[in-house]
Amino acid sequence: MASTDSMSVPAGLETLAPELVFKVMECLCPTDVTALLLASSHMRKIFNANQPALMISILKHQPGINNILYLHTAQRVENHPERMLHPRIVNVQYGGPSSQSQVNMMGRGVKVFRYLSDVPLVWRFNIFNLSMADVIEIWRKMKIIDRWTAILPRVIWRDNPEDRRCLRYAEEVRARKALSGWWLYSHHHHGFYHSWRSFQEPRMWDKDTRLNHIRRMTTEEILQLQNLWEIVRDVVSKDLCSSPERICRCEDGYVVDLVPWGEEDGRHERIVSTYMKLNPDRLLHYLDNYANLKRSTIMHTLTAGIRLFTRDIETMSVSMEKVLEERLLSRGLQSATFPKCSIVDVEEGDVVEWADDSCPDGNIPLTREEVDAIDQPIDQGASTSRGDDGSDAYLPH
Secondary structure, eight states, X not given: OOOHHHHTSOXXXXXXXXXXXXXXXXXXXXXXXXXXXXXXXXXXXXXHHTHHHHHHHXXXXXXXXXXXXXXXXXXXXXXSXXXXXXXXXXXXXXXXXXXXXXXXXXXXXSOOOSSGGGSOGXXXXXXXXXXXXXXXXXXXXXXXXXXXHHHHHHHHTSSOGGGOOOOOHHHHHHXXXXXXHHHHHXXXXXXXXXXXXXXXXXXXXXXXXXXXXXXXXXXXXXXXXXXXXHHHHHHIIIIISEEEEEEEEETTEEEEEEEETTGGGTXXXXXXXXXXXXXXXXXXXXXXXXXXOOHXXXXXXXXXXXXXXXXXXXXXXXXXXXXXHHHHHHTTOSSOOOOOOOXXXXXXXXXXXXXXXXXXXXXXXXXXXXHHTSOOOOOOOOBOOOOOOXXXXXXXX
C-alpha cells in the first residue's frame, strides 16, 4: 500500500523544478501560457514570482516578434523611404530602484553610442527603453496573433470541414510571421495612424514606403503573405461584408441566405478591398461582434470612427505584385512561375532559390542604369481606387 506521503506528491508539471517550468513556458504562445496559469495555481505562483523576466523571455521566442516590436515602436517620422523600418535597439527595463534590470529584445548587435551628440540624426529616434506597461501591450498584441492562428484552420477548410485539422508547427510559424507582417503594413500604409498617406498606387523601382516594406521580405515570405491575404479576403467577404438579406423557402423550412454586399451592381470586390484596410485587431473585433449583421449596422458603426475610410482601398495587394515583378526582372526573367508557397504545407516547386533574396534596407538591388537597361514597359502608376463602404450613396470617383 502506498504511503500517505507518496500519495500526496503532485504529478505532472508540478513536479518539475522552476527552471524547467520556465523552459516549458518559453515554448508556448501567450494564449497557451494564460490557459496554463488558469488551470494550475502552482504554475501561477511560479509565473507571478518571475513575471517580468518570464513574459519578456516568452515574447522573445515568438515568431514575428520583430514585426510586433517595430509596430509598437512606430513613429510618424518613419513614414519616409529613407527612415522606414530602420534598425533599432529595443530594451525593457523593470524592477525597483534598488533592483533595476534591463533586457534587450531587439538590436543587440547595433552600435551603442555613449553620448547623444555622437548619435547620427537618423538614429536618434531608434533607441527605445520600454517599461512593463509596454510589455503587457505587446503581450496583448501577440494574443491577437494567437487568435488569428486559431481561426485560420476553420477558414482555410471552410468548404471542406472533413479535412480540417490544426496547423502544424512550421505552418504556425509561417502564419504568425505573415500575420505580424500584415499588421505592420496596415499600421503604416492603410491610413489609421498617420495623418498623411499617398493616394497613388506604388510604381515599380520607386523609393516608395509601401514597396520598401515588402522588399524587406524574401520572395518566399511575400508569397506566403499573399496566401494569407487571400484568406483574409475570403473572411472579410463572407463573414463581414455579407448579410442575411434573403430567405430561401426549402422543404425543411426557411433558410437564411447570406447576400454579399453590392453583389447586384458589381461593387462587392471593391467593398471587400475597402474593409481589408482594417488591421488584425480591428478586424477581429468586428468579426467577434458584428459578423453577418445587417449592412447598415456594420457600415455606420465602423465608418463613424475611422477618418477617410472610403477614400481608398487596400494597397498591400498591388505592393506585393510590384515587388514580385521586380524580383523577376532583376533576374532577367520576363515571365516565370513562382513556386507554390502557402501557409499550409505544400510540395510544389523549388523554394530554395527564392528563400534568401530580401533587401534588408528596402531599396532595389539594382542601380538606376541597370533598371533603365531592362526591357520593360514604363510603369506609369495610377490613382488608388476609391473605397466603398457599401452604402447606397457610393460615389465611384
